[in-house]
Amino acid sequence: MGITSKQLQPYFDTALDGMLACVKELGDDRINRKPDLRGANSPYVILFHCIQLTHWWVGTMCAGREMIRDRDGEFVASGTVADLVEAMSALKAELSEDLVDMDLDAPMYAPHLLPATSSARSWNRAQALIHAYEELAQHHGHMEITRDILLAG
Numbered sequence: 001m002g003i004t005s006k007q008l009q010p011y012f013d014t015a016l017d018g019m020l021a022c023v024k025e026l027g028d029d030r031i032n033r034k035p036d037l038r039g040a041n042s043p044y045v046i047l048f049h050c051i052q053l054t055h056w057w058v059g060t061m062c063a064g065r066e067m068i069r070d071r072d073g074e075f076v077a078s079g080t081v082a083d084l085v086e087a088m089s090a091l092k093a094e095l096s097e098d099l100v101d102m103d104l105d106a107p108m109y110a111p112h113l114l115p116a117t118s119s120a121r122s123w124n125r126a127q128a129l130i131h132a133y134e135e136l137a138q139h140h141g142h143m144e145i146t147r148d149i150l151l152a153g
Contacts, residue, residue: 005102008129012054012095015136019047020088022147023081032078035149041075043150044084046143049074050136051087054095057132062125063098064109104129 023031023043031044041049052074059065104126111121120131 002104005099005104005125005129008133009095009099011133012058012099012136013092015133015140016050016054016088016092018140019050019136019143020084022143023047023084026147026150028080030150031081031084033150035146037149040146042078043143043146044078045075046139046146047084048077048079048087050139051084051091053135054091054132057128057135058098059094060110060113061108061128062102063094065094065098102129 026043032042034040034042052069052071055065055067056069060067060069102125104124106125108123108125108128111123114121120128123131
């Protein structure tokens, strides 16, 4: 017996909740600041991007929900902790529904939305979920380092 989609939710929750805790700790006065490092992103951008990528990979590719994603816009976004709390609440509600009984072996709903050269076009839903979690785990660590740099001032 393999893993079920619902068994993956705690992993998504750990990464998402950890990032949200970081932005709450930083507060509105710091979440839109970037560390003084080439190519760095603000904590707001990191979490907003993670929320959007989760909507995309889980909601669109695995659950079939339509979404118009502005990936470039994710990297210039700004706002408040309250904005992120609200967006996270909506995402978590969708995740709870999406991950109940997903057929992990089924193909993704919209692989045609990916670049024609992307090897991800042939993925099944399990692979898309693993990729989404991979991104969240990576960005969770990224967020913690960003928080630490900003707190060190």
